[in-house]
Amino acid sequence: MQDSPLREMRSSIGFDDRDADNVRSLAGLVTPAIPALVDRFYQQLLQQERTRAIFTGGERQIQRLRDALTLWLRDVFHRVDDQAYYDRRRRIGSAHVRAGVPQHYLVAGMELIWQELERRIRDAGIPHAADKLQSLRKLLAIELAVMLEGYKESYSEQVRKVERSAVQEKLTRAQHLAEIGQLAASLAHEIKNPLAGISGAIQIIRDAMASDDPHQPIVTEMLGQIGRLDATVKDLLQYARPTPPRAGRVALDEVVTRVLTVMQEEPALQRVRIAYGRAQTDTTVYADDTQIERLLMNLILNAAHASDDGGVIDLSIASNTSHVKLIVKDRGKGMSSEVRERAFEPFFTTKAKGTGLGLTICRRIAEVHGGDIELESGLRKGTTVTVILPHSNTDKNPTATR
Numbered sequence: 001m002q003d004s005p006l007r008e009m010r011s012s013i014g015f016d017d018r019d020a021d022n023v024r025s026l027a028g029l030v031t032p033a034i035p036a037l038v039d040r041f042y043q044q045l046l047q048q049e050r051t052r053a054i055f056t057g058g059e060r061q062i063q064r065l066r067d068a069l070t071l072w073l074r075d076v077f078h079r080v081d082d083q084a085y086y087d088r089r090r091r092i093g094s095a096h097v098r099a100g101v102p103q104h105y106l107v108a109g110m111e112l113i114w115q116e117l118e119r120r121i122r123d124a125g126i127p128h129a130a131d132k133l134q135s136l137r138k139l140l141a142i143e144l145a146v147m148l149e150g151y152k153e154s155y156s157e158q159v160r161k162v163e164r165s166a167v168q169e170k171l172t173r174a175q176h177l178a179e180i181g182q183l184a185a186s187l188a189h190e191i192k193n194p195l196a197g198i199s200g201a202i203q204i205i206r207d208a209m210a211s212d213d214p215h216q217p218i219v220t221e222m223l224g225q226i227g228r229l230d231a232t233v234k235d236l237l238q239y240a241r242p243t244p245p246r247a248g249r250v251a252l253d254e255v256v257t258r259v260l261t262v263m264q265e266e267p268a269l270q271r272v273r274i275a276y277g278r279a280q281t282d283t284t285v286y287a288d289d290t291q292i293e294r295l296l297m298n299l300i301l302n303a304a305h306a307s308d309d310g311g312v313i314d315l316s317i318a319s320n321t322s323h324v325k326l327i328v329k330d331r332g333k334g335m336s337s338e339v340r341e342r343a344f345e346p347f348f349t350t351k352a353k354g355t356g357l358g359l360t361i362c363r364r365i366a367e368v369h370g371g372d373i374e375l376e377s378g379l380r381k382g383t384t385v386t387v388i389l390p391h392s393n394t395d396k397n398p399t400a401t402r
């Protein structure tokens with residue numbers, strides 16, 4: 001046989017032909033004890049809450065496993081060391097990944113098998129028992145190594161799959177954004193100029209009105225409505241053609257203070273209280289401060305809209321060596337899992353006056369800064385949004401434009 005992985009393993013564990021003969025010589029003794037040993041094995045696994053939880057397939061699964069382990073044990077003592085054997089043993093390892101068995105359970109399981117075998121072989125009082133047991137011990141080490149080998153392979157494959165689908169999701173989202181973006185951009189563009197025209201015209205009319213004209217309030221209201229429309233259009237444009245961040249060193253806690261000052265008069269904030277404990281850590285990020293302000297305003301507004309009268313919104317900043325976290329937490333109505341699923345979707349809104357772009361824009365801003373945004377929410381449990389931004393001292397920074 002050429003230098004197969006199995007052979008390599010055998011030589012590194014020091015398992016030689018004499019060991020192989022030793023193990024084979026135990027077959028006659030062990031074979032009749034296999035059914036009892038298999039019983040003991042599953043009895044032990046089913047005794048413990050943690051391992052029991054893994055067997056979800058009921059009595060039939062246990063029976064199938066009993067048969068599988070019986071065959072497996074028989075093979076240990078009648079082994080044929082060829083590639084097919086090695087591959088088969090490896091596949092057993094991957095079966096455990098699919099079944100959700102943690103890796104260390106396999107180590108523990110193998111120990112259990114060893115103890116059972118050892119006890120029986122010792123009790124039989126055969127000649128050279130110690131020597132034969134040592135050979136068996138080595139063989140079980142090889143079996144475990146092969147099994148873990150298969151486990152590892154299958155496990156990494158699973159991890160890669162999850163990562164691939166995450167990347168795929170990001171790509172799909174990016175495409176989706178691009179398409180909607182183009183549509184939105186042309187629409188917004190079409191609306192923006194006439195809107196400016198209307199607004200200008202109404203202002204001229206207002207200026208020409210007598211100050212006691214009873215229609216004054218109506219005209220003012222019109223201008224207010226136009227202002228809101230204009231803000232929406234600007235949102236759309238920001239979403240559709242996001243300006244690249246003009247980044248510099250920014251102290252996040254100063255941004256927070258500034259935003260809180262600017263938002264003082266905001267009607268939605270009159271019903272709530274914002275608690276901001278000033279950060280005690282280094283909060284410098286490499287960022288575009290106008291974009292971060294915008295992000296924070298969106299999050300605070302969302303939190304305020306969700307809160308009951310008198311509700312408290314907690315603002316805080318935390319940081320470690322690589323990242324700064326900006327956390328906006330409310331105790332408001334929270335989101336159902338359906339809303340939570342779709343919250344970042346462009347134009348998804350549950351509000352009569354919402355555009356549904358707030359969180360989409362927040363996410364985009366976080367991402368162009370090389371950061372991320374996380375959302376935790378449960379119905380009537382409030383919502384916590386965490387924005388993660390890399391520290392300004394991180395070497396590689398994709399947003400460096402000046």
Ligand code: HEM
Pocket residue numbers: 045051054055057061065068069072091092095096099101105106107108109110113
């Ligand atoms: C270390 C010694 C162990 C050996 C030799 C062993 C052996 C086997 C074998 C031969 C199979 C069948 C594989 C296949 O279908 O290709 C299997 C599957 C399985 N084993 Fe193990 N096992 C061990 C440890 C454990 C432990 C500790 C647990 C749970 C705590 C466990 C749970 C399972 C489960 C859930 C399956 C999948 C059953 C199914 O297909 O429904 N095994 N095992």
Ligand SMILES: Nc1ncnc2c1ncn2[C@@H]1O[C@H](COP(=O)(O)OP(=O)(O)OP(=O)(O)O)[C@@H](O)[C@H]1O
Pocket residue numbers: 298302303306330332333334335339343344348349350351353354355356357358359360382383
């Ligand atoms: N803090 C929060 N608590 C509860 N629900 C929230 C919260 N933040 C967002 N949501 C839900 O997610 C939806 C989407 O939020 P998003 O900010 O993207 O849009 P919007 O607030 O509806 O509109 P706008 O574009 O004006 O921000 C909201 O309509 C709301 O249902």
Ligand SMILES: [Mg+2]
Pocket residue numbers: 298301302357358359
């Ligand atoms: Mg919003």
